[in-house]
Amino acid sequence: MAHRIISTVVLTGARVIGRAFAEAYKQASASQRYAAAAAKNGGTSQSANFTSSGLTLEEACKILNVPPPKGGKTDMEAVMTRFKKMFDTNEPKNGGSFYLQSKILRARERIELEVRQAEEVAEQKKEAEEGWNPKVYKDR
Template sequence: MAYRLITQVVLIGTRVLGRSFAEAYKQAAASSAYQRAQAQSGNGTTGRASLSSGMTLDEACKILNVKPPQKGEANMEEVMERFKRLFDNNDPKKGGSFYLQSKILRARERIEAEVRPHMEKAEQEAEVKEGWNPKLYKDKK
């Protein structure tokens, strides 16, 4: 009689675990598909940056209180000034919050990640326009 009870408990437990794992997998797949769709829709987030920091460009701009980059152009001096001021004001040694400091840091990194490819492209175009001038060093004897 006891073996029947144990067998039933094992079978029911196995079914419950199997269903819960299947449901968790479905939710993970749906979440992943949603994340990919958001990254591809072009709503201001690039796949690489939003997946690595977990923060959208809009959220980052709201945290630092700056305008979103237009066509990859942003006032990085203003971003850095706001970052430094907010980061220093939230120093835990001065009674601030480490959590807020980390959010401010992630916001700056997110904006930089959005602007960086455009800045690199502009630098390459400027280099092509000027021509390549390698720095030559002469050995001293």
């Protein structure tokens, strides 16, 4: 009788694990196709940003309830104020949600990424217009 119970448990467990692996493979395959299609459509840098943070800029701004950056510039002080307030409110020790805390953190990181990239582009454009001016130090 015991061997029958053990074999049933083993077969049921194998079936569950098999289905889980099959579903994980389907999701990974779909994700890979989505990334390939995004890269093919010319969204190479934008799709790379999306996959690295997991959020679009619009989603990040909605999560933190801040206006999207205009021309790569935003009030980072307001973003940080909203981030700190929401992050502290969702502290798991105080009955908050770790999931929401992580979403809030990713939203802040996504907005910072967008601003940083805009600053780099502006800096490159400025350097291209002015020309490269290396700093020269003279020995005394």
